Amino acid sequence: MAEHPRRSQCRSSVLALLILAVAVSTADAREGSRFRPAVTGNLGVVATESPAAARVGRRVLERGGNAVDAAVSTAFAIGVARPQSCGIGGGGFMVYRSARGRTAALDFRETAPAAFQPDTLQGPGLHQTFTGHLAVGVPGTVAGLRAALRRYGTTSLAAAVRPATRLASDGFRVPPSLSEAMAANAARLKLYPAAASQYLVGGQTPYPAGSVLRQPDMARSLDAIGRHGPDAFYRGRIARLIAGEMRRNQANPGAGDGAVMTARDLGRYHAKWRRPLRGSFRGHGLVAMPPPTSGGIAVIEMLNLLEGFDLRGTGQSSADALHLIAESQKIAWADRAEYVADPDFVLVPTAALTGKGYAARRRAEIDRSRAAGSYPPGFGPYPGIQRSPTASGAESGTTTHLSVIDRRGNSVALTCTIEQEFGSAVVAPGTGFLLNNELTDFGRPGTANQAQGGKRPRSSMSPTIATAAGRPVLVTGGAGGSRIIMGTLLTTLNRLEFGLDIAHAVDAERIDAQVSPALIEDARIDLAVIDELERRGHTFRPEGEYGIRPRIQAAGARLRGRAKDAVSDPRAEPGSRAERRR
Numbered sequence: 212m213a214e215h216p217r218r219s220q221c222r223s224s225v226l227a228l229l230i231l232a233v234a235v236s237t238a239d240a241r242e243g244s245r246f247r248p249a250v251t252g253n254l255g256v257v258a259t260e261s262p263a264a265a266r267v268g269r270r271v272l273e274r275g276g277n278a279v280d281a282a283v284s285t286a287f288a289i290g291v292a293r294p295q296s297c298g299i300g301g302g303g304f305m306v307y308r309s310a311r312g313r314t315a316a317l318d319f320r321e322t323a324p325a326a327f328q329p330d331t332l333q334g335p336g337l338h339q340t341f342t343g344h345l346a347v348g349v350p351g352t353v354a355g356l357r358a359a360l361r362r363y364g365t366t367s368l369a370a371a372v373r374p375a376t377r378l379a380s381d382g383f384r385v386p387p388s389l390s391e392a393m394a395a396n397a398a399r400l401k402l403y404p405a406a407a408s409q410y411l412v413g414g415q416t417p418y419p420a421g422s423v424l425r426q427p428d429m430a431r432s433l434d435a436i437g438r439h440g441p442d443a444f445y446r447g448r449i450a451r452l453i454a455g456e457m458r459r460n461q462a463n464p465g466a467g468d469g470a471v472m473t474a475r476d477l478g479r480y481h482a483k484w485r486r487p488l489r490g491s492f493r494g495h496g497l498v499a500m501p502p503p504t505s506g507g508i509a510v511i512e513m514l515n516l517l518e519g520f521d522l523r524g525t526g527q528s529s530a531d532a533l534h535l536i537a538e539s540q541k542i543a544w545a546d547r548a549e550y551v552a553d554p555d556f557v558l559v560p561t562a563a564l565t566g567k568g569y570a571a572r573r574r575a576e577i578d579r580s581r582a583a584g585s586y587p588p589g590f591g592p593y594p595g596i597q598r599s600p601t602a603s604g605a606e607s608g609t610t611t612h613l614s615v616i617d618r619r620g621n622s623v624a625l626t627c628t629i630e631q632e633f634g635s636a637v638v639a640p641g642t643g644f645l646l647n648n649e650l651t652d653f654g655r656p657g658t659a660n661q662a663q664g665g666k667r668p669r670s671s672m673s674p675t676i677a678t679a680a681g682r683p684v685l686v687t688g689g690a691g692g693s694r695i696i697m698g699t700l701l702t703t704l705n706r707l708e709f710g711l712d713i714a715h716a717v718d719a720e721r722i723d724a725q726v727s728p729a730l731i732e733d734a735r736i737d738l739a740v741i742d743e744l745e746r747r748g749h750t751f752r753p754e755g756e757y758g759i760r761p762r763i764q765a766a767g768a769r770l771r772g773r774a775k776d777a778v779s780d781p782r783a784e785p786g787s788r789a790e791r792r793r
Contacts, residue, residue: 240528240705240719241735243756245781249714256777257281258764259613260296260690263383264288267374268615271366278621279307279363280371283356285613286627287375290352291429292383294410294645295392295632296611296690299432299444301647302351303627304500305359306487306674308683310620314498314676315362316487318667319355321348321649322480324472325664329656336467338651341631342399344460344470346648348668352627353436353444355482362484363621372437379433379643382425385418388783392632393417399636402468406638406645428643449642450477456639479665485554490565492518495707496678502559505551506673506688509543509696510703515570516542516577517704527709528720528736530743531579536704537724537749538577540697542586544725549588552659553667559659560590582748584727610672610695612688614766616775622683622766624674626695673699677707682768685713689780691760694730697723698761698780706767713767714778721758728752757782 250256255278257268268285276284282305290298297303302321308314337343357368364371393400393410394417400406407414409426418424435443443449454474461470490497490511497514499507516539525531546564554561563569573589610628628647629635635648652668654660660669673695674688685706689698698721705716720732728750733741735756745751759782766777 246718249776249778253773254618256766256775257615258766258777260611260783261289261292263292278615278617278623280366282615282623282625283371291375291379296609297627298644299352300350300644301629304672305625308622308676314487316485319351319482320667323666324476326471327664329661341648342636343468346635346650347646348649349476349480353441357441358482369437372433376433379426379430382423385424387420390420396633405640445477452641453639498676503553503667504670504672505547506671506696508564509547510700511565512543513539519574530740540724542573545586545588552669556666557659610690612764614686614764616766622686624686624688626672626674626688671695685767687765689761689763694761698763713765717763
């Protein structure tokens with residue numbers, strides 16, 4: 212469990228905030244049975260799903276490192292301790308805000324190999340089960356974390372990698388989530404001897420929870436990265452091992468498991484600094500990630516739509532609030548599916564989609580008394596895009612997120628992934644890490660998100676920072692494929708609109724209307740509210756008190772004093788972690 216400050220003080224502050232919320236709301240979220248209070252610290256906090264990785268980040272803060280130092284070290288450690296979700300064989304996005312208000316967005320998303328074509332994944336093969344070499348994008352994590360350190364860090368790459376190297380070499384106790392993931396993916400892992408030998412005991416059975424997992428090959432790869440930098444990964448021994456594994460499958464694809472990635476693809480990769488999205492909601496500033504992820508656009512678009520309604524007056528868990536949230540999501544999803552893709556290949560109307568004027572126009576389409584089945588995208592055919600009702604990709608990954616605030620108020624929201632649980636299930640022999648299956652996030656040929664060599668597939672990762680009075684009052688993001696967006700949106704609404712502390716903002720029930728019937732955590736919502744929503748035309752697939760995703764990690768600085776809070780989603784396993792610098 213998280214290391215908490217004195218529990219009575221934490222409870223008192225939580226109750227004070229809840230009393231304020233009750234005074235302005237007619238229906239409020241009910242605290243769940245798995246609710247966990249936030250961890251509070253004056254000198255910095257880290258929120259992550261991995262206990263082992265959270266301890267790494269906390270130690271960096273304790274030794275005087277800044278938010279980027281802690282985020283990079285934590286991300287490398289997560290790749291060791293939560294290998295089913297993240298690692299150096301994948302990629303991700305980072306949003307940064309300095310204590311003085313400087314912002315940046317780093318794209319280290321995986322790219323398609325040069326030989327990749329729009330129809331490469333359209334035929335039969337293991338890629339249809341999110342498995343195998345053909346689904347592997349050129350990894351971006353090593354390049355991205357190095358880029359973050361070089362621009363905003365205070366430590367060396369060698370120092371940042373060292374804790375993860377020790378963790379891989381010495382081992383760690385397998386948490387229940389990893390053991391369960393090993394069991395669920397055992398058949399996929401057994402297709403590849405290097406993966407089976409690393410993640411299954413004797414190559415056959417999952418490691419039991421509580422047993423020790425050591426990963427010597429991964430330790431050697433991390434050590435090489437620490438000593439020689441990104442070149443060790445993209446041009447050195449690790450690149451040769453990955454390219455060799457790909458060549459073997461090009462020559463002998465078998466069972467539909469081909470490969471197109473080459474050493475040249477690896478050598479050409481680079482992370483990209485992009486201009487962050489800026490928005491506002493009820494006077495709060497917003498900093499979010501631009502394309503190729505759709506998360507930032509969708510979150511800001513939905514907040515703009517909802518800003519025109521008095522959600523607080525209707526009540527947080529009221530039928531009116533949930534109805535308006537669901538309808539706003541349907542509008543944003545139509546735009547997301549139609550227009551959002553890699554901006555280096557497609558002209559994305561980002562400024563329009565995140566504009567207040569556009570939201571005002573689209574808001575008028577919402578019937579407050581009736582649910583729409585769907586909404587059209589907001590523009591006609593956009594230049595360079597062939598319109599299609601099948602514009603969304605398969606995206607259904609697990610991913611993981613970390614949020615950090617240091618003692619000065621610098622903040623980082625970083626989401627990393629290998630896409631599906633255990634990625635492609637491929638481990639190139641001798642490397643010790645899983646390769647992603649990120650190319651399954653591309654859409655069908657003829658859509659904005661169609662595959663193309665060198666292109667980055669659309670994502671739903673949503674690292675977001677919200678500010679008030681110059682402070683990062685919410686640093687958040689999550690895991691769970693396309694469901695990340697609503698987890699991020701609802702946490703942001705709960706914090707900024709309904710005035711909840713971050714622990715209750717993360718804990719509160721969720722709704723996701725990207726599919727029909729909509730997903731809803733119904734156990735804490737009044738039956739009369741559900742009945743009214745159904746009367747308006749909504750249909751639901753109940754998820755009980757808590758769904759299994761999205762899993763949100765959040766941190767926030769208080770407006771008075773130096774205190775900072777962090778919390779890990781109760782939808783994650785009990786060991787997921789928020790840490791404070793003591």
